[in-house]
Amino acid sequence: MNLIPLALYGLALVAYAWHFAQRDPAVGRAATTLLIAAALAHTFVIGMVTMEVGHLPVAGATSAISTFVWLLALSYLYVEMTTDERAMGVFILPLLVALQAIPALRPGIEDRAAVLQGPLFGLHVSSLLFAYASFALACVIGITYVLLFTEIKAKHLGFFYARLPSLQVLDRMNHRAIVIGWVFLTLGIIVGAVWAAQARAGFGAGDPRVQAMSLQDPKIFVALVCWAVYSFELFAARWIGWGGRRLAYLSAVGFCIVLLNFVPISYFLTRSHDF
């Protein structure tokens, strides 16, 4: 069922790339329409699964990826519509397509382990997914910043110069995405810790996965590394006076760690989050 959104994301990617190369406004509108269609189809898929299992499909790694892609598509659409800027689409869509390919080609049944219960669990997962979506946007904005910065510095005003918004705008967007992401990351981690403490003391006492929820677990450890990286980024921007290229690079590094944590670690390494 995840194949239809994947196909639509793929088509939207082609349209965004074409629009980026040719700058034909009609193609740009078509790209946005395709992405909206993809997001709607994806909403439908997620809605169906939600009705079937009775909760948002976020408990397994595969369905969490699908929900993350959905959130990222919606966040990007929000940014595109509020800034009237389509140039970022060509950078964000490959990520959507690549990640959506996982649930589409490897469909997992959303069966929530009995131990994953309570409102805190839902809050934990959804805030983290939202934080990751923000970081993905920040990363893409950071990459475009570096591309444009390099062109202006090198005095070869060409491809990106004609297509991207100004450095100042990119810098501001990057910073905003990091702030939003950091707030939700912090919230997600705190809520997760509280939930783990409750689970260990009560309903999940016998579950080995709950017992594995500690700093020694790679997933939890890397999440804290992420938090440290983004906290440093905000600190550097506010107090050291870092900006521009350094923050852009840092955003990209931060999201690489997020992605590492989100896909390979979730599938192969973690013992605590192996649902």
Place this chain on the structure above:
Amino acid sequence: MNLLLVGISHRTAPVELRERVDFSARGVAEALRALAARGSTRETVIVSTCNRAEVYAACEDPGATRADVERFIADYNGVAASDIALHIYELADLEAARHLFRVAAGLDSLVVGEPQILGQVKDAHAAAAEAQCVGPVLNRVFHSSFAVGKRVRSETGLGAGAVSVSYAAVSLARKIFGDLAGMSVAVVGAGEMGKLTALHMKSQGVQHVTILSRSMAHAARTAEAIGGAVAAPWDEMDAVIAASDIVIAATGAAAPILSKARVESVMRPRRNRPLFVIDIAMPRDVEPAAGEIEQVFLYNIDDLQATVRENLARRANEVSRAETIVTEEVQKFAAWLRSRSAIPTVVALRQRFEAIRRSELDRLDFKLSTLPPEARARVDEITRLIVEKLLLSPTEQLKSVSDADTVGAYSEALTRLFGLGDARDGSRDGVDRKVEPFARKRPR
């Protein structure tokens, strides 16, 4: 109706002649009136800029109109006809439309892709519309030309990239800072170049301009000339630059004034705020190494000229895409022009039907005379509506046909089927005669 263009431009005439053939000198409205008074044209628009003077006309007799407009151009501007004969060009119908579309797109401009021309074409049309000199043909062709201009601007890169040094500087500033409204500019050196660039920045919305010069009096004079700018003493340069976003260096100094170390020390308190340094002085005012500082964007006059050259080259690559758009729109206009050839048939058909209706009403007049006036009015109304409804679909069909052969075939068929030949000549007798057979078949 034929479309006609007679004019001169920078491609055909030297500047001395273009200066003399200038319709805007006494106002285009007067020129339009003068041409209309000659009676050779049905519709007229005069496009008059410093690079071109073109008369667009719709007329019935292109040969005579062409000669008359040519005479008018010479007479009105007080130029001997023989002087302009060599430089004048004349285009008709689709070629004239194509020329106008290319002009509006900026393809015919001295600097290809310059955006002002579209506004000038719009103004020319507006002036003619105000003087009531435009009709369906010129309205259509000019509105199409606005569409061409808009499409070329949005769908091609023909107008992209600055093609003058000062525009290149402003466009760079925009790419770095986004909106220039809240920006501060420091001008180092109170010379003419610095003043001009500052004026340009000011016209782009920059609010604070500070002039630095070794002579405070000189700085104050320049600041006053720019208007709204302030002067600052030379030894406050570091503080002024630290508070600015854009620095324009344009002194006549023999050695660089801003060394890398000096710019670095200025940058420290600014933290990550970018600084755009435009060095338009020759020899240079800013040490090139200053451009290596992380948030300093240093462009000197050569760099700006290089980007201008790159932009011009890039525009040249977009020409063929723009020409494709022009061709598409010419084809649309051609289709419209052809569909207009159906209009006489449509008019004749309507006249014919109306004549039949009238004659039938007249015939029944003695019977209807017994009815009260309201009822008679209703009969008139109903018959009129029936005719309207009968004609609605054929009229629309005929107008929507865009290929000349089909229009011809349809017109021919209609003319024969409804005996429009006479009606098209305007003869009412024929109408009455041909109604007879129908009248006889009417059930009594």
